Every structure is written in C-alpha cells, then in structure tokens.
Amino acid sequence: MKQPKILLLVVIALLPLILVSCIPGGTQSARGWSGTAVDDGVIYVGTVDGRVVAINSSTQIQKWSYSTDPPATIYTTPIADGDLVYVGTYSGQVLALSTLARSQNLTFPQRGYGEWKWDCPKENAKSNAIVADLLVSEDTIYVSSSNGRVYSLDKEFGDQNWESEILDEKQRKLWTSPVIHDGKLYVSTFDGHIYALALETGDLLDWSFESEAGFASSPVIDEDTIFLGSFDRYLYAVNVTIDSDEPMWKFPEEKPAGNWFWASPVIHEGIVYAGCLDDKVYAVEAETGKKLWEFDAGNPVVSSPVLMDNLLIVIDESGTVYVFDLSTEIENEATPLKTTSIGADVRSSFCAQGSLVYIRGEDNWIYVVNIDMGEVSWKVNLTIEE
Amino acid sequence: MSFLDVWYFIIGNPVLNVLIALSHILGGSFGGAIVVLTIIVRLISWPLTKRQLKSSKAMQEMQPKIQELQRKYGKNQQKLQQETMKLYKEAGVNPLGCLWPMLVQLPIWIALYQAIMGALATTPESLLGLAHRLYSWDIVNQAIPLSSTFLWLDLAGQGDIILAIIVGGTMWVQQKMTQAPAVDPRQQSTSRMMLLMMPLLFGFISLLVPSGLALYWAASNIIGIITQYFFTGGWGYLKFRSPSQSTQ
Numbered sequence: 001m002k003q004p005k006i007l008l009l010v011v012i013a014l015l016p017l018i019l020v021s022c023i024p025g026g027t028q029s030a031r032g033w034s035g036t037a038v039d040d041g042v043i044y045v046g047t048v049d050g051r052v053v054a055i056n057s058s059t060q061i062q063k064w065s066y067s068t069d070p071p072a073t074i075y076t077t078p079i080a081d082g083d084l085v086y087v088g089t090y091s092g093q094v095l096a097l098s099t100l101a102r103s104q105n106l107t108f109p110q111r112g113y114g115e116w117k118w119d120c121p122k123e124n125a126k127s128n129a130i131v132a133d134l135l136v137s138e139d140t141i142y143v144s145s146s147n148g149r150v151y152s153l154d155k156e157f158g159d160q161n162w163e164s165e166i167l168d169e170k171q172r173k174l175w176t177s178p179v180i181h182d183g184k185l186y187v188s189t190f191d192g193h194i195y196a197l198a199l200e201t202g203d204l205l206d207w208s209f210e211s212e213a214g215f216a217s218s219p220v221i222d223e224d225t226i227f228l229g230s231f232d233r234y235l236y237a238v239n240v241t242i243d244s245d246e247p248m249w250k251f252p253e254e255k256p257a258g259n260w261f262w263a264s265p266v267i268h269e270g271i272v273y274a275g276c277l278d279d280k281v282y283a284v285e286a287e288t289g290k291k292l293w294e295f296d297a298g299n300p301v302v303s304s305p306v307l308m309d310n311l312l313i314v315i316d317e318s319g320t321v322y323v324f325d326l327s328t329e330i331e332n333e334a335t336p337l338k339t340t341s342i343g344a345d346v347r348s349s350f351c352a353q354g355s356l357v358y359i360r361g362e363d364n365w366i367y368v369v370n371i372d373m374g375e376v377s378w379k380v381n382l383t384i385e386e
Numbered sequence: 387m388s389f390l391d392v393w394y395f396i397i398g399n400p401v402l403n404v405l406i407a408l409s410h411i412l413g414g415s416f417g418g419a420i421v422v423l424t425i426i427v428r429l430i431s432w433p434l435t436k437r438q439l440k441s442s443k444a445m446q447e448m449q450p451k452i453q454e455l456q457r458k459y460g461k462n463q464q465k466l467q468q469e470t471m472k473l474y475k476e477a478g479v480n481p482l483g484c485l486w487p488m489l490v491q492l493p494i495w496i497a498l499y500q501a502i503m504g505a506l507a508t509t510p511e512s513l514l515g516l517a518h519r520l521y522s523w524d525i526v527n528q529a530i531p532l533s534s535t536f537l538w539l540d541l542a543g544q545g546d547i548i549l550a551i552i553v554g555g556t557m558w559v560q561q562k563m564t565q566a567p568a569v570d571p572r573q574q575s576t577s578r579m580m581l582l583m584m585p586l587l588f589g590f591i592s593l594l595v596p597s598g599l600a601l602y603w604a605a606s607n608i609i610g611i612i613t614q615y616f617f618t619g620g621w622g623y624l625k626f627r628s629p630s631q632s633t634q
C-alpha cells in the first residue's frame with residue numbers, strides 16, 4: 001500500500017515537468033532563415049544545418065558547400081563581393097569565405113585566398129549571435145550583434161576597427177541591420193531608438209530618435225528619411241535632418257495596422273512598399289504617409305518585397321509569389337500581374353535577377369520562380385541526404 | 387480547430403497577453419508581472435484555498451481528539467486508522483486536500499511556461515511567432531520585446547540554485563504549516579516522505595525549467611504562507627509536534 005502511494009506522489013510532483021516537456025512551449029528553436037543572394041550566376045544561401053552553399057544557377061549543380069564549425073544556425077543572407085562571400089552566424093562569427101578555396105574544399109581559413117574569421121565578443125551579454133544581415137561597404141563590414149553593440153570590421157583582414165557603445169541596454173539584442181547615409185551609420189533598436197554613429201569611430205552622434213515602442217524592422221533610408229516598422233503596428237518615417245522625437249508620419253494614420261511591420265519596406269519613385277504581418281502589402285506616399293493602395297495576400301508578409309525595374313515582387317509566408325506592375329496606375333486595391341505558389345513557407349529574404357526569383361523555403365529547398373512564365377522553373381534540396 | 391488552438395485561445399494567449407500587459411504597467415519588469423500574475427491566480431483560486439485552509443484549521447482543532455484516539459487505540463493500528471478516518475469524515479476534512487489547489491493550478495503553470503518562453507522570445511523564430519499570439523491592445527504591443535532580467539535572474543534561463551532553494555524551502559514551510567501529522571505510523575511515513583519529497587522535487591524541477599516559472603512557484607508559495615499565517619492565526623503545524631513525537 002505504501003509503495004503505490006509514494007509512486008502516486010512522485011507522479012503528482014513530476015506532473016508539471018512531464019506536461020511542460022510534452023506540451024509545445026511558446027519558444028521555437030533557432031533554425032535560421034538565411035536568404036538568397038545571386039552573384040555572377042551563382043546562388044549563395046545559408047542552410048538550416050549551418051552550411052553556406054553555392055549553387056550554379058545555370059546547371060543547378062552545387063559548386064561548393066562550407067559547414068560552419070561548430071555547426072551554427074545562419075540567419076544572415078550571404079553577401080558576395082568579388083571572390084569572397086561574407087556571412088554572419090548565430091554563434092557570433094563573421095566568416096569571409098573564398099569561392100576559390102571553397103571550390104577546392106581546403107581547410108578554413110585560407111588566408112592566402114583572403115579568408116578570415118572574426119569572433120564577436122560575448123562580454124556579459126547572454127548571446128553574441130549575429131541575426132541581422134551584414135552591411136558591406138567599400139572596405140568595411142558593419143555587424144549588429146546580440147550583445148547590443150555594432151562592430152566595424154576591416155573587409156580585407158577581418159580586423160575590428162571599432163565597437164559602438166551598448167545601444168540597447170535593456171534588450172542587448174540588435175537584430176536589425178544598420179544603414180549608411182551621408183557619412184553616418186543609422187541603427188534601430190528593440191527599445192525604440194534610432195541612433196546615428198560616426199562611420200569612422202562608431203561614436204554616438206548628437207542626433208537620435210526615440211519612440212514609445214521598439215523597432216521591428218531594419219531601417220531603410222531614402223533621401224533624408226528613414227522608413228522602418230515598429231512593434232506598435234505602425235510604419236514610421238523619420239527625418240534625420242530634424243532633431244525631434246516626432247516622426248514625419250506614422251502609417252496607418254488613425255488606428256494601427258493589424259500586426260507588425262516586420263519586414264523592411266522598399267522605396268521606389270517616392271512610394272514606400274511595406275509588407276505587414278497582417279497579411280497586407282501597403283503602398284504609401286513617402287512624403288506624406290498617405291495610403292495609395294493595399295493588397296491582401298491572405299497570409300503574413302514576413303520577407304521584404306523586392307523591386308526589379310518596374311515590378312514589385314512580394315512573397316507571403318505561405319510561399320505565394322505576387323508580382324505587381326508599378327508602371328500601371330493602381331488605385332485602392334492592387335491586383336497582382338502574376339501569382340505563383342512554391343508550395344513551401346517563406347520567411348527569408350529573397351532576390352530577383354532577370355525574370356527569375358530565388359527563394360529559400362522553410363523546407364530547406366531553393367526554389368527558382370520564373371515570373372514571366374508564372375511557374376517554378378527548378379528547385380534544389382539543400383538538405384544533405386543520409 | 388486543433389486541441390492546441392483551443393488551448394491557446396482559452397488559456398495560453400490570455401495568460402501571455404495579461405503577463406505582457408502587466409509587464410508594461412510595471413515599467414517593463416517581466417519578473418514583477420509574474421509576481422502580480424501569481425497574486426491574481428491566487429485570488430482566482432481563493433475559494434479553493436479557503437476551503438483547504440478551513441480544512442487545515444479544522445484538523446488543527448481536531449488534534450486533541452486524535453491524540454485521544456491514539457491513546458485509546460494505540461495498540462490496534464487498523465482500528466486507530468478507521469476511527470481517525472471516521473473523525474476526518476465527520477469533520478469534512480481531507481488530509482490530502484492540499485494537493486487539489488496544486489492540481490488546479492497545473493494548466494496555469496503550463497500556460498505560464500509557454501508565456502514566459504514565448505514572451506521573452508529567446509530566438510528570432512519565437513519573436514516572429516509572438517506576432518500571431520498577441521492581442522491588438524496598445525499596451526501589449528508597446529511592451530514588445532521584453533527584457534528577461536529580473537533582480538539577479540535571467541527569467542528565460544535555467545538552473546538558478548538560489549531560486550531553487552527558495553522554491554523548495556518555501557514549499558516545505560507551506561506544506562508543514564498545512565499538513566496535519568498523521569496518526570497511523572504508515573500514514574506518518576508517507577506524510578513525512580511527501581513533506582520532504584515534494585519540496586525536493588520542486589526544487590530540482592526549478593533547476594530544469596525557466597527561472598520565470600520557478601519565480602512563479604516561489605511567489606505562490608510565499609503568498610500561500612502569508613495567507614495561511616493570517617487565516618489560521620499562526621504557523622499551524624510548523625510548530626506542532628506529531629502525537630508520536632510528543633509521546634517519545
């Protein structure tokens with residue numbers, strides 16, 4: 001009699017742990033959502049198993065693959081620059097990979113080929129993960145880190161030029177990319193600030209902007225105005241020449257949108273195109289914040305839209321590709337020129353070249369969509385088969 | 387609609403949103419929000435707690451009668467157990483009644499665990515996933531994302547030994563205050579085992595779950611101790627020696 005009672009008590013006591021383990025929690029594991037980049041006929045992408053892969057877009061054959069060591073999740077979209085490919089990892093490293101050295105599968109880093117690796121200091125932060133895309137300028141790479149600082153690295157050797165102050169003391173997470181404008185680096189933070197840093201030293205400049213809510217998307221800049229989305233469900237336009245915490249405008253004008261503006265907007269001929277997690281794409285006048293048209297995709301728009309000549313390409317989370325012709329007049333509600341579904345979820349950034357759109361699906365496949373034909377031209381599985 | 391959707395609709399999302407809203411009201415203190423939520427949960431479960439406390443108080447008052455039974459049927463354990471249970475039944479008292487409030491709180495623990503992990507968004511995927519679970523309240527959206535630091539704790543992190551000791555210690559005190567000493571020697575050993583095992587297990591579990599959940603347990607225990615102290619007018623069985631101890 002005594003043993004079953006004790007057993008019952010053990011089960012009751014362990015019940016919370018058992019249930020907590022069995023029922024899916026609110027957290028999701030870090031899988032990464034590296035986007036695609038195309039350079040000189042080669043597609044570069046980070047995979048969910050921590051590899052950077054180069055695929056020949058003509059032959060659809062993998063040119064090379066580099067496994068991060070130890071394996072690290074990749075959120076950043078690789079940036080190809082000459083013979084080098086730059087990528088940041090969730091384990092806090094920035095890697096410069098030589099396409100020549102990787103094609104020969106040589107040990108990393110091959111300094112003779114210009115390869116290097118930079119380890120982001122963790123300091124007292126919980127993480128030094130690099131989530132935001134790297135910003136590559138002429139001879140410098142700017143890195144936002146989850147330790148709350150921005151770093152400037154020498155593009156040739158990977159040496160650290162400077163580190164900024166901790167910009168987000170509360171969150172210590174910089175998951176948005178900086179942007180350069182007029183010799184200054186602008187960074188948005190989760191605690192609702194936009195800071196201006198000196199490009200050469202990383203020192204905080206006098207100008208800053210403060211909002212009540214945190215900024216969800218990376219800033220983009222056009223002329224003197226920064227456009228970015230916020231967790232308060234507004235799209236902000238902030239003039240960097242005006243020293244005020246009042247934005248130029250907030251969109252929507254009255255009540256907030258149905259969800260966050262997670263993706264960075266794009267600007268074309270004075271119009272801001274912004275995807276929103278409320279399933280819509282909005283076209284807003286850059287000068288005034290007045291809505292020109294909207295389109296309901298029926299699913300959240302997580303990835304930033306891409307512009308190609310007069311075409312606006314939008315992909316919703318369910319993997320449907322919408323193409324809008326911006327040369328025709330659109331009023332109130334837009335109708336896409338073409339619609340194609342890849343049949344896989346999409347959260348990553350994507351790129352377009354010619355009439356092809358290169359997309360990494362959440363299923364770890366690369367899909368190439370021909371927007372003229374309105375179909376998936378070809379696809380490649382990025383998962384290594386056992 | 388799947389079970390998970392129903393779960394999030396009824397418990398998961400309300401707990402998450404209330405927690406985030408409280409955090410914003412408390413100047414961004416997520417730990418403070420957990421403590422306030424604990425108080426709210428305690429208030430909601432007050433009828434159950436009150437019943438349990440009444441039962442506990444009744445058991446305290448029954449102790450002279452139990453001791454008398456002990457003297458009377460000390461040599462016949464079966465009879466002693468029967469008579470004691472009869473006495474409990476007559477008084478409408480359940481010696482293991484303290485487990486019910488804990489079981490009732492179980493869905494809250496699970497929702498809280500999910501809310502803590504979801505709200506603190508330790509990974510980019512979690513942060514994005516949060517967008518689909520938030521209400522359109524301004525107070526909620528302005529609070530995102532949250533800081534996981536509270537006092538010395540990382541509320542999303544695990545393995546804080548000080549907090550685990552607090553959870554175990556306060557649980558032991560609370561149980562000791564409410565748990566009437568058993569008369570039957572077999573019951574005595576079970577009660578003693580339970581008195582020790584539950585705090586030890588919860589202390590151990592506190593090392594495995596996010597500190598935010600352990601903070602909830604610690605706060606809940608402390609509130610329980612305070613309520614018990616004022617309701618029963620003292621430390622209850624914490625200062626009470628069992629009949630067998632007193633006869634030794």
